[in-house]
Amino acid sequence: MKTNNIAFAFFCALVTAIMAFPLLGLKMVSEGTGMIIQGATASTWIYIASACMMVFLVQLFKTSLNSGVEQFKVQLSRLPTPSLPADQHVRLEKWALILIIGLALAWPFMTSRSSIDLATLVLIYVMLGLGLNIVVGLAGLLDLGYVAFYAVGAYSYALLNNYYGLSFWICLPIAGLLAATFGFLLGFPVLRLRGDYLAIVTLGFGEIIRIFLNNLTTLTGGPNGIPGIPKPTLPMIQTDPEFALISLDFSRSSREEGVVPFHTFFGLDYNPETKVVFLYLLALAMCLAIIFVIRRLIRMPVGRAWEALREDEIACRSLGLNRTAIKLSAFTLGASFAGFAGCFFAARQSFISPESFTFIESAIILAIVVLGGMGSQLGVILAAIVMIVLPELAREFQEYRMLMFGLLIVLIMIWRPQGLLPMQRPHLAIKEAEHA
Amino acid sequence: MLEVRDLGMRFGGLQAVDGVSLDVNEGEIVSIIGPNGAGKTTVFNCISGFYTPTGGSVKFKGDFVHTFPDYRISRLGMVRTFQHVRLFSRMTAIENLLVAQHRHANTNLFAGLFATPSYRRKEQLALDRASYWLKKVDLLNHANREAGTLSYGQQRRLEIARCMVTEPSILMLDEPAAGLNPRETRDLDELITAIKHSYNVSVLLIEHDIGLVMGISDRIYVVNQGRPLASGSPEEIRQNPAVIKAYLGEG
Ligand SMILES: Nc1ncnc2c1ncn2[C@@H]1O[C@H](COP(=O)(O)OP(=O)(O)O)[C@@H](O)[C@H]1O
Ligand SMILES: [Mg+2]
Numbered sequence: 001m002k003t004n005n006i007a008f009a010f011f012c013a014l015v016t017a018i019m020a021f022p023l024l025g026l027k028m029v030s031e032g033t034g035m036i037i038q039g040a041t042a043s044t045w046i047y048i049a050s051a052c053m054m055v056f057l058v059q060l061f062k063t064s065l066n067s068g069v070e071q072f073k074v075q076l077s078r079l080p081t082p083s084l085p086a087d088q089h090v091r092l093e094k095w096a097l098i099l100i101i102g103l104a105l106a107w108p109f110m111t112s113r114s115s116i117d118l119a120t121l122v123l124i125y126v127m128l129g130l131g132l133n134i135v136v137g138l139a140g141l142l143d144l145g146y147v148a149f150y151a152v153g154a155y156s157y158a159l160l161n162n163y164y165g166l167s168f169w170i171c172l173p174i175a176g177l178l179a180a181t182f183g184f185l186l187g188f189p190v191l192r193l194r195g196d197y198l199a200i201v202t203l204g205f206g207e208i209i210r211i212f213l214n215n216l217t218t219l220t221g222g223p224n225g226i227p228g229i230p231k232p233t234l235p236m237i238q239t240d241p242e243f244a245l246i247s248l249d250f251s252r253s254s255r256e257e258g259v260v261p262f263h264t265f266f267g268l269d270y271n272p273e274t275k276v277v278f279l280y281l282l283a284l285a286m287c288l289a290i291i292f293v294i295r296r297l298i299r300m301p302v303g304r305a306w307e308a309l310r311e312d313e314i315a316c317r318s319l320g321l322n323r324t325a326i327k328l329s330a331f332t333l334g335a336s337f338a339g340f341a342g343c344f345f346a347a348r349q350s351f352i353s354p355e356s357f358t359f360i361e362s363a364i365i366l367a368i369v370v371l372g373g374m375g376s377q378l379g380v381i382l383a384a385i386v387m388i389v390l391p392e393l394a395r396e397f398q399e400y401r402m403l404m405f406g407l408l409i410v411l412i413m414i415w416r417p418q419g420l421l422p423m424q425r426p427h428l429a430i431k432e433a434e435h436a
Numbered sequence: 437m438l439e440v441r442d443l444g445m446r447f448g449g450l451q452a453v454d455g456v457s458l459d460v461n462e463g464e465i466v467s468i469i470g471p472n473g474a475g476k477t478t479v480f481n482c483i484s485g486f487y488t489p490t491g492g493s494v495k496f497k498g499d500f501v502h503t504f505p506d507y508r509i510s511r512l513g514m515v516r517t518f519q520h521v522r523l524f525s526r527m528t529a530i531e532n533l534l535v536a537q538h539r540h541a542n543t544n545l546f547a548g549l550f551a552t553p554s555y556r557r558k559e560q561l562a563l564d565r566a567s568y569w570l571k572k573v574d575l576l577n578h579a580n581r582e583a584g585t586l587s588y589g590q591q592r593r594l595e596i597a598r599c600m601v602t603e604p605s606i607l608m609l610d611e612p613a614a615g616l617n618p619r620e621t622r623d624l625d626e627l628i629t630a631i632k633h634s635y636n637v638s639v640l641l642i643e644h645d646i647g648l649v650m651g652i653s654d655r656i657y658v659v660n661q662g663r664p665l666a667s668g669s670p671e672e673i674r675q676n677p678a679v680i681k682a683y684l685g686e687g
Pocket of ligand 2: 477
């Protein structure tokens with residue numbers, strides 16, 4: 001048994017050496033027109049040797065390592081997980097939400113320009129998380145291409161502004177509508193798919209949209225992106241020389257017809273920060289609107305039907321629920337929220353390119369939903385803060401970001417597989433009915 | 437009301453149902469019995485539209501429904517339970533009953549978001565009907581519990597209540613007494629009888645509990661290896677030599 005172990009560990013180390021030697025130990029160097037093969041530096045050899053040693057040791061002590069990991073998992077899952085009676089929990093969630101909103105309102109007046117900007121990004125991810133939560137958390141449809149709708153939203157603002165000079169305010173509803181249309185269109189081919197198959201098709205859809213934007217150079221500028229996207233302006237009614245609808249923008253001076261700088265209108269000193277604060281407050285208002293809408297949706301027939309579909313599709317059919325309509329409504333509504341988020345993203349960045357809409361974005365949004373606790377709004381908000389702010393704080397460890405990210409998710413999933421704050425069922429007050 | 441003629445269902449090489457015919461009239465309790473694997477559940481699946489039968493016809497309230505999608509059939513007033521309970525287990529008991537009333541609900545998004553009076557009236561109506569049926573099946577105290585945490589017998593009753601809130605004209609029950617203790621079986625017997633008498637709903641029943649079947653059925657169909665073996669009143673079935681032979685012969 002023991003010798004067997006050593007032999008196997010040795011074999012593994014040997015395989016490592018055989019694999020590593022040609023890949024790392026030899027280098028091709030071009031010399032004139034030809035190539036010559038060169039040995040690697042001494043330090044690379046030391047790395048390879050230590051890698052082999054490590055494989056050897058890990059294989060040798062595999063059983064005890066495994067039990068150590070098991071022990072760790074058990075310990076981790078034993079960490080206290082707060083749980084409260086349902087009614088208390090509902091009250092707590094309400095207060096937490098109020099506290100967060102209060103803090104969010106005070107935020108721009110307490111911090112620096114860069115943290116306001118970061119907070120706007122967090123709000124955008126909250127919108128995305130809440131939207132994806134409808135599709136994944138409530139309706140149970142695993143969508144890995146959610147970023148596509150985000151891209152549609154961002155590009156609709158950027159393109160409409162670029163070509164037709166439409167303002168943020170006109171583009172915001174259009175972005176939502178266009179993204180919703182795309183959600184509806186994607187919904188059709190995937191109606192019959194579930195689980196893994198659905199995930200793969202939606203993943204492909206996300207990539208198609210990105211590659212499309214990348215290659216449609218004449219329209220979208222391809223990889224060069226679209227620069228110079230303006231920040232939103234504030235519509236205002238002017239009474240002074242004559243009665244008119246004007247927009248206030250946040251630049252130092254304005255040459256455009258019907259656009260007046262905010263600070264001149266109100267007779268203030270010019271402050272470059274106002275622009276950022278205004279976008280932040282708009283994003284906050286949008287988030288609050290979305291939170292309100294979803295809170296209603298959960299208690300509405302549509303929301304219940306989404307959840308029923310997640311729980312048991314066959315039972316739904318047997319009760320006369322039309323799954324086509326239900327799935328499409330989840331896809332459409334979820335996508336529209338991503339469209340709004342995309343519009344805000346374009347305004348925040350002033351520049352967008354397909355690079356902002358890669359698969360990793362979908363993965364981050366999905367992680368927000370899963371970490372937060374499927375179906376839970378407060379959970380999604382907290383998870384969005386964690387997922388966006390933590391990497392910013394750990395900027396020095398740039399290269400290790402994805403590693404830490406993965407580790408965090410693994411640990412949380414062992415500790416709380418149901419997410420940070422799993423959804424609480426609404427409690428319905430019942431008065432006894434005498435007849436139906 | 438329901439006329440099934442010469443129903444056939446073939447899965448690849450297996451003829452699971454072959455030439456089954458049955459009728460259910462208004463206010464009747466009709467049972468299908470037969471050994472395991474006889475094709476009873478398959479008959480249910482064909483009638484309720486989960487399978488498209490490979491032969492024969494199903495006529496319900498004057499329409500040939502065997503080509504209809506399942507959700508349309510249940511909207512016509514034919515709903516079923518499942519041999520293995522299928523609840524929305526992470527939703528509360530009362531939510532299960534509200535989902536079942538989905539097609540009566542006001543699903544207009546804006547009516548719901550702004551809680552218009554007509555929307556609220558309909559929601560209250562649905563809530564009232566749900567609590568009425570929760571009380572009928574003795575689950576009112578568990579209204580806000582997740583369905584998955586209820587006991588097996590409670591889950592069975594909730595599934596029947598979930599069918600009843602859709603106000604069906606035929607209720608199809610697939611082995612509702614399986615796994616119930618004698619007291620729960622007696623309650624179920626009373627519930628089914630009440631459904632027939634007080635709500636004038638017909639019941640099509642698959643059941644192995646012969647005592648229950650003989651006691652409440654108006655008519656019984658016996659199926660064996662996918663083929664109809666006999667049909668008639670409980671008394672006729674009890675004395676039918678072919679049935680006795682099939683049941684005794686198979687132990
Ligand atoms: N979807 C299916 N595909 C293939 N064979 C099936 C399917 N459904 C049922 N069967 C077969 O049909 C026969 C009848 O099954 P079933 O209707 O469940 O019997 P019962 O409900 O009377 O116990 C069985 O042999 C079963 O294996
Ligand atoms: Mg069966």
